[in-house]
Amino acid sequence: MDLQLIWFLLITVLWTGYFVLEGFDFGVGMLLPILGGRSRGPEGAAEVERRRRVLINTIGPVWDGNEVWVLTAGGATFAAFPHWYATLFSGFYLPLLLILVALIVRNMGFEYRHKRDDDTWRRRWDLAIVIGSVVPAFLWGVAFANIVWGVPINADMEYTGTLFTLLGPVGLLGGLTTTALFLTHGAIYVSLKTVGEIRFQARAFAWKAGLVAALLAVVFLGVMMVHTGSPLSWALSFLAAVFLVIGLVMIRAGHEGKAFLGSLLAIALAVWALFAALFPDVMPSSTNPAWSLTYQNASASDLTLKIMTGAALIFTPIVLLYTGYTYWVFRKRIGTQHIPAPHEPTDQLLAQDERGQRIG
């Protein structure tokens, strides 16, 4: 097997890792207002706050590691397919800017939300987390729909479209599909990681969101496959749909683990279907097929690919091993009873001496 093909497959693996893992992070972020409850309800504001913290803490120790998959995908694309990286990142400029801003405010939300015991503070970071989850969930779908469908690219491998080229019907359909899929994936994840009322509400919501996601996914993958599918990509699309349905049946039956495996495989297979449909191009040109970027004309030299292959073969298993260990350490389900009281540091000098004013 030639190195360029290996790297086409490895890039596929990296994006798969990103979407199956950060997919549920995005889902959990979007679920904050949905499963987090309403402050007017019988449970009251304190309960709402505990529920939101349960949601955030289901991904607390892992979201950051999950996000590294996209950085690795970006870095690996730069190294293995410099032209793909250059065309894609300069061409999809504004969507990527929005994704970056969204990821920034979302991450800051996770890190800073609990650092002050202040309702306004928390409310604002909640907003950052929700927007920061919806926007990338939607825009990654838009981006991949366009990559596979083809965008205007000239003879110099430069993107010649605008933002609105990307926001066509196919792009929007792709965005809605990933948003619904990640929402479902996230709800199943929450049902798998929590105890108490929130677990059952997550189950019920996953079923409803899943039906919408399944409908969108079937239409989206169907449209993509009719446009550019191969027998392999058709088969993978079909399997993706099957596993999504299995996942939904399982969550309906209360088998959360199996349901999670179902939605995870459905997302993975959908990514593979898209990459299979893309092959041998990496960015087809809608202007002139001869100007398309392919896994061969966009690639790095053999030496670079060889070194990168060695690194990937050694380090990817190690990464998977310690990532697996993290999930194992934090395997316990959590519920509102596990959430400690909100905490702010207090001035220890004043606490120790009532004459602190004088000596401080």
Place this chain on the structure above:
Amino acid sequence: MDNLDLARWQFAITTVYHFLFVPITIGMSAVVAGFHTAFIRTRGEHWDRLAQFFSKLFLINFALGLVTGIVQEFQFGMNWSSYSRFVGDIFGAPLAFEALLAFFLESTFLGLWIFGRGRMPEKLHAATIWIVHIGTVLSAYFILAANSFMQHPVGYRYNPETRRAELTDFVAVLFNKVQLVTFPHVIFAAYMAGGAMVLAVALWHWRRRQGLAELSESDESAGATSVLASRGGLRDREMYRRAARVGAIVTLVAGLGVVVSGDLQGKVMTEVQPMKMAAAEALYETAEPAPFSIFTVGTLDGSKPLASVEIPGLLSFLGTGSFSGRVQGINDLKKQYAETYAGNPLTADAGGYVPNIPLSYWTFRLMIGVGLLSMALAAWSLWITRHPNHLGTSRRERAWWHWLIIATPLLPVVGCSFGWIFTEVGRQPWLVFGQMTTATGVSPSVASWEVLLSMTVYTVLYAALAVIEVSLFLKYAKAGAQPVAQPDDHSDEDSTLAFAY
């Protein structure tokens, strides 16, 4: 402003901002790991409290370093796509390695460390923060290897068929001689920044509890309650004194490392980029021996000095290791570069191959100046904290020296900024030295309004986040080390988490 200027400004703003947080992250993760390990080994509760306290500050800082780092990786493709195409074969690999080897390590083990207290074996838990630190250092190694390629390209050949630079020797790229002096220089500077942060915060708390020490010495008649109450405060005072001394020693030792590695770096740089070092001194004519000017009054670019303080032969020593060595001047180099490079569109430069002289000259001096100043402050802090009951300095001096404490953590960080501005501005007009000019690297498909828009968005967002970060940092820093609850051995299914977001 056109695309080029905007893209350069954007890179400057986002990179300098990103690098305000990076050195503190690298340095503080090591100190926190040290405190945590000291607790595991000695069981001294104060080490645990210090580890927890400084880890909170470290994490507040880490968050911003992380998010601004994502922008950096995307920016090469977004604003510098021609550059990415030209060097991707070489430059991309260290970036991919950085993500695969360093980012996964940092993120995953930081998650384990933050949430893992009481949930995993104690020693393994302490090891995770060391792994985080190793991740930050590895990350620095790879990204500096990539930068060193831009400073001094090695291990590649130009392929006329693909019209790009292609890798021939990855080991040469990773062990570039510029990299071998730059990496220690940057890492030592990071330890300085981390050490100075710990020093400043601890010293502030130590000084704040000065009154307690005076009370217990002079105010023997005070009521039993207040004596008891201040006992805890006195214990804390000693804890902060120790932390301050740890921070001061780290700053001082790392400072020596910065000086030595910086000296070596100057010699390598004189060899591979003589123009940068000539610009650093505003040395127009080749000189043998060349003096080093501490400062100059006159024209800003030093071409017509009215008054300057010069040390004869010092530039020769810095550049060549001999006080009488020959240092090439700007005018000679200009001629030389024009002859070598003017013929090729990738390397032709209308500006005459001269970087911005005033900026190079002053950032070079300021970098050295603030570095030495922060070492002096660290040394002085060691002196005033030498004895547990020593009250620092006299009452009159106390009024002003805490202002110096505020400067202490800022100096190394500002020094890093000056260092980066110097080394990147001094390389201009080159993007990759001798291979491609900065002007040829920008994205041709991106409109200038798009670059302006993204630059504005980042600047406004970064400014807002800075305000939030600093206010949160100060709040946590002022509160001081909190009492630490040891993980409960009898935890059952329903006990609360030791840490939760």
